[in-house]
Amino acid sequence: MKKPALRLLACVLATAAAVAAVAHGDVTPHPIDTTGLKALGSDWVPANPYRGDAKAVEIGADGYEHNCAGCHGLRAESGGVAPDLLKLDLDCLKIAQKAKKDACLDDTDDYFKGVVLRGKKTSEGRFTMPAYDSVFTQEAVWALKSYIDSRTLEETGAKAN
Numbered sequence: 001m002k003k004p005a006l007r008l009l010a011c012v013l014a015t016a017a018a019v020a021a022v023a024h025g026d027v028t029p030h031p032i033d034t035t036g037l038k039a040l041g042s043d044w045v046p047a048n049p050y051r052g053d054a055k056a057v058e059i060g061a062d063g064y065e066h067n068c069a070g071c072h073g074l075r076a077e078s079g080g081v082a083p084d085l086l087k088l089d090l091d092c093l094k095i096a097q098k099a100k101k102d103a104c105l106d107d108t109d110d111y112f113k114g115v116v117l118r119g120k121k122t123s124e125g126r127f128t129m130p131a132y133d134s135v136f137t138q139e140a141v142w143a144l145k146s147y148i149d150s151r152t153l154e155e156t157g158a159k160a161n
């Protein structure tokens with residue numbers, strides 16, 4: 001059994017660590033509660049099935065702020081530490097023809113999924129972005145992508161069709 005003084009010290013240290021984590025932006029992966037979204041099962045679908053879904057955007061926004069904002073910026077407005085995620089879909093959204101636009105977005109969905117699940121490493125193997133494959137369901141990944149799409153539309157005034 002720990003002595004009360006030691007317990008107090010442990011508590012102070014834990015609080016200090018939590019404050020430090022917040023000060024630098026929380027970059028620890030957190031699971032995302034996707035209650036309310038259509039369940040997709042364990043086999044990955046090739047592209048975002050929630051594209052344009054308001055509930056997915058809402059869940060993605062919350063998941064984004066808890067997991068990604070520390071590096072990619074609040075509301076996906078990059079402060080330059082990590083790439084600007086609002087550029088990911090930009091070229092696709094400028095395509096007028098719907099079938100071509102959708103095919104282009106399918107490609108960015110696939111790219112996004114790959115990066116989020118595997119994270120990013122330097123050539124020496126140091127993670128510059130965490131891998132989220134052990135914490136995110138596919139519902140969570142697609143909700144995040146729905147949020148990024150929606151923010152890109154908001155920022156550019158491009159139209160979804």
Ligand code: HEC
Pocket residue numbers: 026027064067068069070071072081082083084085088111112115116120121122128129130132144
């Ligand atoms: C610890 C900081 C950090 C966190 C947290 C983080 N990222 Fe990243 N992310 C990076 C860095 C740095 C890169 C660029 C790495 C490189 O190119 O080598 C990157 C790259 C990416 C890319 C590729 C961008 C491009 O233009 O090719 C995507 C997509 C991405 N992150 C999405 C996310 C999402 C979604 C989250 C939250 C679930 C997230 N990231 C959390 C640091 C982070």
